[in-house]
Amino acid sequence: MSNLFTAIQALVLLKLIFAHILTDFFLQPTSWVKDKEEKRIKSQKLLFHIILTFLTVWLFSRNFLVALFIGITHYGFDLLKIYAKDKSVKSFILDQVLHFIILIISWLYIIKGFNQFSNLFTSILADFKTWVILVSYVFCTIPLGILIGLATKRWREDVNTSKEESLNDAGKWIGIFERILILTFIINNQYEPIGFLIAAKALLRFKESDLKRTEYVLIGTLISFTLTISIGILVKMVL
Template sequence: MIATFTALLFAHVLADFLVQTNTMVRRKTEFGFFALHIAIVFALSAAALGGAWQTALAIAGLHLIIDAIKTWGLTEARRNTLSAFLTDQGAHVLSIAAVVWVWPDAISTGLWADHVTAALPHVILITGAIVAIFAGGYAVGLLMEPYTAQIDQNKGLAQAGRMIGQLERALIFLFLMVNETAAVGFLIAAKSVLRFDTAAQGQKEGEYVIIGTLASFGWALAVGFATESLLEFAATSP
């Protein structure tokens, strides 16, 4: 059951955060782009399970329903909020859990049946890294969106903030996975020193940096600890 869940979760984060482009997200209200995304979900789910197409089809159908509600049931302003994002992702995870409850052994019938035990820890780590680095960037971006207009975004390099966020979340995730939690404190201190000039420019800039940094670090820590828990659960499951 845990292997099937992990495989489907891996396919989901690939489909939503790596394969899905910014263009696909912006134009998701168009049927062609929407259908393409659902087809990708089905294909990746089937591939992750090693060919269990019935389970993959169920996942794609539920994904379609959840995304359709978000895409056409909410206004654009309500869609582009952190609460909508978290609700959407929570619904996807619950749908995966529901499908796994019905087909717990789906992965054992596929092509990867003989490699599940060896591959499972690696798939969990990769899934956690994607959620920490890329999903975290999207979540933090939505959180900071209301404050972005109040800050002069033309003072630094284009996309530098996004890259810094990805790197810091990647480092935090790595530190947790190798059991070097103390290094996270050094990373916080280092960023505080490097960002001192920006924070000193004014109250708004300072508060913006603090909120974004704490949100980014908090997301990476939460995902890192969740990944560790899943690894421990997978190791002790029969």
């Protein structure tokens, strides 16, 4: 945590997060989830889940108003999720982000730290190192992927004549996570894992029978690794 918050204040937030994880993932049986999806607002299991959420938060926070606030908002978010009928990853992440925002608001209310949080947020926005790292990570995802795609375009058109099928956008996301890992390793002075990552990917690709596809992927991989490592070194020099 920042120096603006004490260890005791941080502990309050950890307890709220633990209460959320406990009730939303461990104390909610699959049968309850199915019942909520089938009966929606009339589901008794949904009511049980909210009551359990309220009691658990009250137990860990010792604050009735916070427990009530979290319970009511949790009920609203669950109803939105149920009626949206969206079980995608984006929906799950959005749901958890909304819950986390409520936890942050509740935590700040308990510790009376709204001014402290405002000062922390302002200091983060004004921190040069934070922006350097943020920009480098953002650039290494989609923008760098587009650049690599343009650099390998002439080979991709040749490989696309192959009848071999692949997962939709799998290569795109593999590349994004690959570059995020490499940049993280570079920033934290962990160079050894990069070698293992290159070796593992090379071994997997050389098992393929399609030589053109193998060469195409390895070219893209080497371009991706080279550019990301260069960005990582540049970030370290700037910092």
